[in-house]
Amino acid sequence: MTSRIGDLVVKTRDPDRLSRFWCAALGYEVSARDQTGVAISGAANASTILFERSDDNPGDGALHLDLCPTDRSQADELERLLSLGAKPTDVVPSGCWHVLADPEDNKFCLMAKRIPAEPADFHN
Missing domain, CATH: 3.30.720 (Signal recognition particle alu RNA binding heterodimer, srp9/1)
Incomplete structure (x- = not known):
């Protein structure tokens, strides 16, 4: 048995704005939203991308x-x-x-x- 990526987490100052951009870019839809951020998903077996609110967005992360x-x-x-x-x-x-x-x-x-x-x- 192996592992798979469940979520990719992106730190962001504005989860709503960034999730809208990436939904449009990837053809994903918002799948969850709460006070910590916004999750977007595509196909059933694709990883979720979570845009997590943070004041420390590196902009050019690893x-x-x-x-x-x-x-x-x-x-x-x-x-x-x-x-x-x-x-x-x-x-x-x-x-x-x-x-x-x-x-x-x-x-x-x-x-x-x-x-x-x-x-x-x-x-x-």
Whole structure:
């Protein structure tokens, strides 16, 4: 038996704002909300992302997300993410990825690699 990631926790000054951005970026929905923050979820077997209220948001933390387009080109997905409020960073794109920042300056990468919209079933 192994473990799996249940939640990814992102410290944030404004859980509502950041959860709206990531719901739109990932196609997730809010699954829980309380005084500590907002949780968003996608497919049944996908990890939940919890945006936890904190006054100490590092902005450039050790954990970041790598996004892969599912139904469009990297260029089209870049345009979509920028329209949602993502910002380019000073990191020069490699051709394989773009380094962006969400509305609270948490960096994430947009990869060129496309992945299927539905996660693979590893139990077959």
